Amino acid sequence: MSNKSAVITGITGQDGAYLSKLLLEKGYAVHGVLARRSSDTLWRLRELGIDGEVRLHDGDLTDLSSLIRVLQASGAAEVYNLGAQSFVGSSWQQPILTAQVDGVGALNVLEAVRLVNPQARFYQASTSEMFGLIQADRQDERTPFYPRSPYGVAKVMAHWATVNYRESFGMHASSGILFNHESPLRGIEFVTRKVSDAVARIKLGRQKVLKLGNIDAKRDWGFAGDYVEAMWLMLQQPAADDYVIATGQTTTVRQMCDIAFAHVGLRADDHLEIDPKFMRPAEVDVLLGNPAKAKERLGWEPKTSLAQLITMMVDADMRRLAG
Ligand code: NAP
Numbered sequence: 001m002s003n004k005s006a007v008i009t010g011i012t013g014q015d016g017a018y019l020s021k022l023l024l025e026k027g028y029a030v031h032g033v034l035a036r037r038s039s040d041t042l043w044r045l046r047e048l049g050i051d052g053e054v055r056l057h058d059g060d061l062t063d064l065s066s067l068i069r070v071l072q073a074s075g076a077a078e079v080y081n082l083g084a085q086s087f088v089g090s091s092w093q094q095p096i097l098t099a100q101v102d103g104v105g106a107l108n109v110l111e112a113v114r115l116v117n118p119q120a121r122f123y124q125a126s127t128s129e130m131f132g133l134i135q136a137d138r139q140d141e142r143t144p145f146y147p148r149s150p151y152g153v154a155k156v157m158a159h160w161a162t163v164n165y166r167e168s169f170g171m172h173a174s175s176g177i178l179f180n181h182e183s184p185l186r187g188i189e190f191v192t193r194k195v196s197d198a199v200a201r202i203k204l205g206r207q208k209v210l211k212l213g214n215i216d217a218k219r220d221w222g223f224a225g226d227y228v229e230a231m232w233l234m235l236q237q238p239a240a241d242d243y244v245i246a247t248g249q250t251t252t253v254r255q256m257c258d259i260a261f262a263h264v265g266l267r268a269d270d271h272l273e274i275d276p277k278f279m280r281p282a283e284v285d286v287l288l289g290n291p292a293k294a295k296e297r298l299g300w301e302p303k304t305s306l307a308q309l310i311t312m313m314v315d316a317d318m319r320r321l322a323g
């Protein structure tokens with residue numbers, strides 16, 4: 001068991017909740033930056049039964065002084081920067097906010113670490129969205145970036161800031177380039193959870209149609225619970241580095257829908273409708289990661305198949321709606 005202390009920005013998000021659980025199980029004192037909202041954002045921590053075990057500090061990624069205060073109060077040896085405006089679709093409507101939170105916000109956390117405790121280890125939540133218009137069939141750590149959304153552009157800045165602080169100041173700053181990862185705690189705006197929720201509603205007779213955008217898009221989808229283990233492993237290495245975390249399989253949105261509907265004995269074709277409202281100004285058509293470096297150096301491999309993931313999500317939404 002560890003007696004370390006960790007700070008997580010984005011603790012109320014999907015990954016923040018799973019990472020908190022993992023670190024608590026390892027004996028860490030877990031501190032989180034809580035960006036004040038008017039609505040309930042603690043539901044994920046409650047679902048995992050850990051809302052009373054984490055220590056929450058008011059703060060915001062756009063407010064450097066609040067980040068400095070959290071790092072001082074926590075004495076953190078590890079800092080995980082998971083906070084972000086993470087919905088790609090919204091980033092065209094809020095490009096400046098997205099840049100401030102996802103790009104400059106990461107820089108604020110790096111500065112806070114440098115000022116308070118430059119020995120602390122830092123994790124940046126980078127993303128396969130940085131590959132955008134893909135420059136290689138299977139994307140790895142050496143594949144050039146070509147972001148296709150304001151979100152991707154902001155994340156490229158944060159990624160390079162992480163590399164730069166490692167090289168400039170010798171900080172233990174790692175960037176995890178994670179491909180899409182999902183769970184029953186996924187936000188309802190993302191396509192897998194939109195589908196699992198709709199399938200449950202249709203099965204229970206509360207909805208008839210599911211409206212989607214580009215169902216030919218392909219994603220490399222894994223389970224968030226597996227992916228937070230990779231984040232922790234990166235910070236346990238003697239030297240900081242960048243790692244692609246992915247399953248190495250890619251699937252269309254349409255095929256993912258087929259799995260979800262078939263799980264409750266329905267056919268996706270009977271319920272799907274295409275709505276141009278959900279198309280994006282520029283699309284990332286296909287993502288397919290190569291996680292060979294993570295396997296070799298971290299000993300990390302995904303444990304959950306796409307079918308297990310999607311059926312887990314549909315079952316969770318059936319339970320929520322029935323309850
Ligand atoms: P998420 O569920 O959307 O969580 C985002 C978190 O960031 C929430 O806790 C949110 O707080 C917080 N946040 C938003 N604006 C903030 C601000 N101004 N200051 C402080 N906190 C703020 O995202 P996720 O799926 O867990 O993803 C975690 C990170 O990994 C994100 O950086 C995301 O971009 C990145 N990523 C995700 C994936 C994926 O497939 N899930 C893949 C690659 C990279 P509220 O709860 O109050 O809104």
Ligand code: G4F
Binds near residue numbers: 129
């Ligand atoms: O679930 P999505 O919204 O995820 P997207 O855009 O790939 O972004 C997620 O993964 C990134 C990693 O690559 C993260 F960095 C990011 O924070 C986020 O977690 O959309 C997946 C695909 C897209 O091609 C989208 O156009 O599904 C397509 N899609 C089709 N119909 C839809 C819909 N997406 C959403 N959200 N809603 C639809 O109705």
